[in-house]
Structure formats: C-alpha cells, structure tokens
Amino acid sequence: MSIVHSESIPQYPILEITHSTGSGRVALNGAHLMEWTPTGQHPLIYLSPQAIYRSGKAIRGGVPVCWPWFGPHPTDASLPAHGFARTRQWTLDSSTESPAGVTLVLSLTDDAETRQWWPQAFRLEMTLGLGATVQLSLRMINQDPQQMTITAALHTYFVIGDIRKLSVSGLNGAPYLDTVGTPEQRTQVGDIHFSGEVDRIYASGNNPVEIHDPVLARRITVQGAGNQSCVVWNPWIEKAKSLADLPDEDYLCFVCVETTNAGEDCITLAPGAEHTLAVTLSITS
Numbered sequence: 599m600s601i602v603h604s605e606s607i608p609q610y611p612i613l614e615i616t617h618s619t620g621s622g623r624v625a626l627n628g629a630h631l632m633e634w635t636p637t638g639q640h641p642l643i644y645l646s647p648q649a650i651y652r653s654g655k656a657i658r659g660g661v662p663v664c665w666p667w668f669g670p671h672p673t674d675a676s677l678p679a680h681g682f683a684r685t686r687q688w689t690l691d692s693s694t695e696s697p698a699g700v701t702l703v704l705s706l707t708d709d710a711e712t713r714q715w716w717p718q719a720f721r722l723e724m725t726l727g728l729g730a731t732v733q734l735s736l737r738m739i740n741q742d743p744q745q746m747t748i749t750a751a752l753h754t755y756f757v758i759g760d761i762r763k764l765s766v767s768g769l770n771g772a773p774y775l776d777t778v779g780t781p782e783q784r785t786q787v788g789d790i791h792f793s794g795e796v797d798r799i800y801a802s803g804n805n806p807v808e809i810h811d812p813v814l815a816r817r818i819t820v821q822g823a824g825n826q827s828c829v830v831w832n833p834w835i836e837k838a839k840s841l842a843d844l845p846d847e848d849y850l851c852f853v854c855v856e857t858t859n860a861g862e863d864c865i866t867l868a869p870g871a872e873h874t875l876a877v878t879l880s881i882t883s
C-alpha cells in the first residue's frame with residue numbers, strides 16, 4: 599500500500615493511493631474522493647477531465663461533500679450551491695490500511711470564513727474506506743450553543759458505459775420532486791431510464807439503489823445509511839454544454855446517484871448532537 603502526498607498542483611494537496619484492492623485519489627480540498635478503481639474493475643468514480651483544481655472551486659466529478667445545505671442556499675442565492683464543505687481545505691487526521699483496503703479520516707471545523715456563511719460552530723469528520731467496495735461516512739457534530747438544521751449529500755458521480763442504455767432500480771413507487779423545468783411532485787414507476795435531463799430528489803427511505811450498466815456489464819449498488827432521500831441526476835446534452843468543467847459528450851458516461859438528507863429529509867441537531875450520513879458502494883459483475 600502507498601499513500602503519496604502530491605503537490606503536483608501547487609497549494610492543492612492530493613493523496614495518491616495504491617493498494618492491492620484498488621487505486622485512486624483524494625483531494626484535501628473538500629475531502630473529495632476524486633477517483634477510485636477497484637482492482638480488476640472499470641473505474642467506479644467518474645472525474646471530469648476538465649475539472650478545475652482551484653481553492654474555493656468544487657471538483658466536477660468524484661464525490662462532492664455537500665454541507666450544510668444541498669442545492670441552492672434556501673434564502674440567499676449569493677451563497678455557493680451545495681454549501682461550502684466541498685470547497686474548504688480539510689485536515690487529514692489519519693490513514694490506515696488492512697488487507698481489505700485503506701481508511702482515511704479527514705476533518706473540518708468552523709472558522710471566521712465559514713461563519714460568514716453559516717454562523718454556527720461545527721465539526722465534520724469524513725471517513726473514506728477504499729477497497730473492493732467503498733464506504734463513505736460524513737459525521738456532522740453541532741458544536742454550537744444553538745440548534746442547527748442542515749441538508750447534505752454525498753454527491754457521487756459514477757462511471758457508466760452509456761446513459762442511453764442504463765437503468766436505475768430500487769425507487770419504484772417512491773415519490774420524487776422533479777426539478778427539471780418547473781418543479782413538480784411525481785411518483786416513480788418502475789426503473790429509471792434516461793432520454794433527457796434527469797434531476798430528481800426521491801423520498802426514497804434508505805432502500806438500496808442499483809445502477810444496471812449493460813455496456814460495462816456490471817451492477818453498482820448504492821446503499822445509504824442515515825438518509826431518507828436520494829438524488830438521481832444526469833445533465834443530458836444542453837446542460838452538459840453549459841458546464842465549462844465537463845466535456846460536452848461526457849453526459850453519456852456518468853450518472854449521479856447521490857445519498858442525501860435533502861428536501862423534506864432535513865436534519866435538526868440540538869447543541870452537542872450529531873448525525874452521520876453514509877454510503878456503501880459495491881460492484882457486481
């Protein structure tokens with residue numbers, strides 16, 4: 599096993615990880631799993647070749663950590679979408695390995711700048727278990743004398759063969775908010791197929807969601823914990839063209855299935871209380 603601290607991008611530390619069970623990269627910016635490829639598999643996590651690596655900018659792809667709000671800020675449109683945790687530099691607290699893989703723990707606490715956007719004291723701990731399967735866990739602790747209400751997401755981008763041939767199962771019968779165009783409440787019937795932009799917040803419970811990929815001949819299972827919602831997103835053609843950090847054609851080769859506390863599934867923490875949002879990603883060929 600090796601973990602190399604790379605500064606190939608000045609002031610932008612990236613951990614390059616190799617282990618018998620897989621390899622990939624984690625940026626301290628955002629505690630962001632950029633890439634992970636289980637040994638013998640196609641890459642699991644999609645990373646845009648046009649991603650921008652600059653402090654304060656979210657990486658396009660990987661697993662953005664969205665906290666303390668998901669999507670646009672509920673009341674102040676001038677604040678960054680998906681909160682600020684994904685654009686702050688986290689601290690690497692520990693890295694350990696076992697025959698099963700590598701475990702990293704990173705943390706983030708409030709400071710004068712975060713308190714401009716979110717005037718409350720907090721501690722976040724992100725645990726990344728990287729191996730044949732991937733376990734991500736975001737522990738959020740309210741260290742403020744006031745209660746706090748948050749929404750959050752582990753906003754995972756998955757490598758797929760062709761969005762037009764893909765299906766996503768596990769959400770049949772689930773209510774969802776369709777946010778493409780005028781937001782509308784709908785109910786999922788059967789599996790999800792893609793023939794246009796899809797951007798949906800599902801009141802899913804934490805049933806396993808499965809990505810069926812006939813092109814790469816695999817099934818990816820997304821098993822959440824601490825969530826009662828999930829988001830499925832693909833930008834399709836026009837939105838992909840509007841994203842400067844995404845090649846126009848790459849809408850074809852990724853899908854986001856995000857493990858969230860979003861929509862009605864928001865979390866209120868009393869002073870000193872904590873909540874953990876987690877996900878396990880596994881591949882079956």
Ligand code: TA6
Binds near residue numbers: 669679680829831
């Ligand atoms: O999770 C879906 C979504 O909220 C989409 O609406 C789209 O905006 C996507 O996240 C990416 O957001 P970002 O701020 O990373 O460009």
